[in-house]
Amino acid sequence: MRNLSFALIATVVAAFVFAGARAVNSDYLFFAGYTVLQFVVLATAWNILGGYTGYVNFGSAAFFALGVYTTVFFTKLYPLPIPLLVVIGGVVSGLVGVGMGYLTLRLRGAFFAIATLALAVVLQTLIVNWHFVGGSRGAYVIRPASVAFLDSYIQYLFLIMLTVAVIALIAARAIERSSLGYGFAAIRDDELAAEALGVPTLKLKLIATALSGAFMGMAGAPFPYYIGYVQPATAFGLEYAVNSIAMPMIGGTGSWIGPLVGAILLGSLQQIATVTISSAVNLLLVGLLLVAFVMVAPNGFVGLIREFLLIAAPSRLNARAVIIVMIATYCFVGGILGIVLNLSAVMAPNSVLAAIGATGLILAVFNLVSAYGLLKLQSWSLVLTTIAFAIWIPFSAFYLWLDYAPTSVAFRAVVIVIALVALYYLQTQHVKLLYRTPLSEGRVMP
Amino acid sequence: MSTPLLEVTGLSKRFGGFVALENLDLAIHSGERVGLIGPNGSGKSTLVNCLCGTLINETGTVRFEDRNLAGLTAHARTRLGMARSFQLPRPFFSMTIADNIRVPLIYAVNSRPGVRLSESEIGERCIALLDLVGLKDKASQRPVDLTQVEMRKLELARAMAVEPKLLIADEAMAGLSGVEVHDIVTLLIKLNERGVTVVLIEHIMRAVMQFSQRLIVLVSGKKIADGRPDDVIRDPEVVRAYLGQ
Numbered sequence: 001m002r003n004l005s006f007a008l009i010a011t012v013v014a015a016f017v018f019a020g021a022r023a024v025n026s027d028y029l030f031f032a033g034y035t036v037l038q039f040v041v042l043a044t045a046w047n048i049l050g051g052y053t054g055y056v057n058f059g060s061a062a063f064f065a066l067g068v069y070t071t072v073f074f075t076k077l078y079p080l081p082i083p084l085l086v087v088i089g090g091v092v093s094g095l096v097g098v099g100m101g102y103l104t105l106r107l108r109g110a111f112f113a114i115a116t117l118a119l120a121v122v123l124q125t126l127i128v129n130w131h132f133v134g135g136s137r138g139a140y141v142i143r144p145a146s147v148a149f150l151d152s153y154i155q156y157l158f159l160i161m162l163t164v165a166v167i168a169l170i171a172a173r174a175i176e177r178s179s180l181g182y183g184f185a186a187i188r189d190d191e192l193a194a195e196a197l198g199v200p201t202l203k204l205k206l207i208a209t210a211l212s213g214a215f216m217g218m219a220g221a222p223f224p225y226y227i228g229y230v231q232p233a234t235a236f237g238l239e240y241a242v243n244s245i246a247m248p249m250i251g252g253t254g255s256w257i258g259p260l261v262g263a264i265l266l267g268s269l270q271q272i273a274t275v276t277i278s279s280a281v282n283l284l285l286v287g288l289l290l291v292a293f294v295m296v297a298p299n300g301f302v303g304l305i306r307e308f309l310l311i312a313a314p315s316r317l318n319a320r321a322v323i324i325v326m327i328a329t330y331c332f333v334g335g336i337l338g339i340v341l342n343l344s345a346v347m348a349p350n351s352v353l354a355a356i357g358a359t360g361l362i363l364a365v366f367n368l369v370s371a372y373g374l375l376k377l378q379s380w381s382l383v384l385t386t387i388a389f390a391i392w393i394p395f396s397a398f399y400l401w402l403d404y405a406p407t408s409v410a411f412r413a414v415v416i417v418i419a420l421v422a423l424y425y426l427q428t429q430h431v432k433l434l435y436r437t438p439l440s441e442g443r444v445m446p
Numbered sequence: 447m448s449t450p451l452l453e454v455t456g457l458s459k460r461f462g463g464f465v466a467l468e469n470l471d472l473a474i475h476s477g478e479r480v481g482l483i484g485p486n487g488s489g490k491s492t493l494v495n496c497l498c499g500t501l502i503n504e505t506g507t508v509r510f511e512d513r514n515l516a517g518l519t520a521h522a523r524t525r526l527g528m529a530r531s532f533q534l535p536r537p538f539f540s541m542t543i544a545d546n547i548r549v550p551l552i553y554a555v556n557s558r559p560g561v562r563l564s565e566s567e568i569g570e571r572c573i574a575l576l577d578l579v580g581l582k583d584k585a586s587q588r589p590v591d592l593t594q595v596e597m598r599k600l601e602l603a604r605a606m607a608v609e610p611k612l613l614i615a616d617e618a619m620a621g622l623s624g625v626e627v628h629d630i631v632t633l634l635i636k637l638n639e640r641g642v643t644v645v646l647i648e649h650i651m652r653a654v655m656q657f658s659q660r661l662i663v664l665v666s667g668k669k670i671a672d673g674r675p676d677d678v679i680r681d682p683e684v685v686r687a688y689l690g691q
Contacts, residue, residue, distance in 0.1 A: 179552040179553070182548060182552055182553075183553060185540060185541060186541075189541065190537075190539075192532075192536065193537075195500070195519070195521050195524075196500070196520055196524060196529075196532070197549055197554060197604060198521045198524040198525050198549075198608060254540075
């Protein structure tokens with residue numbers, strides 16, 4: 001019942017996303033959105049094995065590429081409709097997942113991770129030497145010129161990936177709250193104890209690898225139509241392996257929402273960085289963020305919020321605590337965006353622009369640190385956040401003075417209003433009480 | 447006498463050249479409280495692992511309710527009604543205390559033929575089991591918040607959730623204080639009175655003597671004594687093994 005209502009809500013949200021994108025009606029938006037959604041699917045799929053069951057898979061790219069090459073193979077034989085190809089890609093990758101699982105799941109920890117990496121290399125070698133699907137030369141897949149009911153082909157692909165993403169999220173959430181989810185968590189926490197308490201560990205691990213592999217294959221299946229020309233180096237790209245690990249880790253591996261948050265955040269960020277800096281800087285950004293998160297917030301951003309709520313509002317959801325979570329989230333997203341946007345400004349030849357960029361960069365770092373401090377209930381974070389928001393106001397006003405295009409004015413005005421509201425809120429009595437009480441006395445939101 | 451609940455014949459286990467268990471025979475009858483003692487390295491834990499399917503014995507057979515267990519995985523043996531607690535508590539740290547109990551209810555009890563606990567029945571049983579070991583108030587907390595003795599109790603409650611016919615408690619009291627040891631012994635006797643056969647592996651002699659109706663002594667992988675506790679501890683061979691000559 002709860003699963004059904006979640007499915008319904010997810011479908012409605014997806015419908016709104018699609019309608020919204022149609023309203024903007026920019027092919028670029030669909031193009032970028034497709035990539036973000038593809039990472040939502042990959043991250044969610046990785047999390048079923050990596051997050052729920054605790055087996056780190058470095059070979060995500062192999063499963064993705066299996067989906068890609070299944071499509072290439074069938075398109076060479078006889079062009080099938082993409083939804084069908086998605087299903088076939090999922091089945092093929094799922095079966096390979098079971099096979100890989102059977103061979104490697106006796107290995108634990110780093111050994112399993114290395115084995116999955118080896119699988120990717122083996123598969124890539126096979127594909128490179130398989131001439132029917134293009135070998136190392138690659139293969140062209142010609143898109144149909146038009147598609148029924150929709151304005152352009154990219155909209156169609158976007159819709160397909162949106163559907164797959166919704167299905168993946170519904171499945172992930174359903175697993176989490178089922179007996180399967182308890183079994184997976186038991187395996188992750190202590191495999192020996194799980195087995196002793198009646199959990200059929202090998203069977204459950206095979207189910208996890210099958211599901212995880214299947215969704216990765218489904219993410220890959222429409223890819224040849226998206227990109228038009230596939231070669232092994234693209235399909236087996238490092239970015240798929242790295243992103244599908246980094247996104248759940250940064251979002252939070254405990255629940256379905258972590259990979260979703262991580263994928264939307266990092267996926268969008270990469271699209272922005274591709275436009276403002278260069279496509280090569282993407283993986284650098286992801287790598288730095290991953291290192292930072294593993295060090296200071298190993299449970300991801302969602303984990304940080306959950307821990308905060310557990311301390312500040314343990315019994316019920318408290319509106320005041322939620323507002324602090326919103327401020328922290330705003331600081332975090334603003335901080336990350338600020339780094340990407342200002343990084344290009346810092347490198348500008350114009351010294352004024354470079355100076356603004358440098359200030360923005362420092363501000364962004366301030367924001368990131370204060371987001372962390374707010375969620376960790378550190379007493380210094382109140383001061384730091386206040387300073388950051390106080391600087392934001394003149395800084396945004398200065399930008400307003402530089403650029404008075406209507407969209408820019410609207411954007412900066414919103415930023416200033418948010419900063420003012422946050423400044424006011426952080427000075428209220430109950431927030432001060434929450435952050436100034438010694439930790440030993442228990443910090444509950446008054 | 448009727449067929450024993452657990453019957454081990456000619457069991458041997460070696461690790462490379464080291465013989466951990468050698469040609470071991472033993473029988474545990476339904477409803478018994480058996481103590482199993484032996485110096486460190488005598489093969490007690492190896493025996494538990496062979497009985498429960500974590501390790502595979504090279505020779506010999508283990509029969510449970512007259513059924514040969516050869517080739518059965520650990521989880522299959524648990525489903526038949528054998529439960530164990532671990533020497534060091536191994537709770538599922540990411541779950542709440544109640545969810546720790548939920549796992550065996552879902553996977554061991556619910557997988558038995560003809561059993562289908564509803565969601566609310568599972569919830570009730572979790573609470574009932576936690577009540578039995580005195581952890582009811584902590585049901586929604588996590589294992590990190592528990593003390594050492596509470597961890598041991600959780601470990602036992604989790605093994606009990608399996609609804610075992612035979613419970614093997616592997617050093618359930620190591621490192622506990624006097625009062626705490628008494629707590630656990632009382633708990634184990636309570637479980638036995640409910641019809642569970644219990645094998646207690648322990649070093650603390652006071653607890654073993656208080657608990658056991660029968661005592662088995664293992665030394666260097668061999669059974670050297672098996673009988674009434676008072677007789678066994680006076681057995682010259684047992685005294686020699688423990689105190690040296």
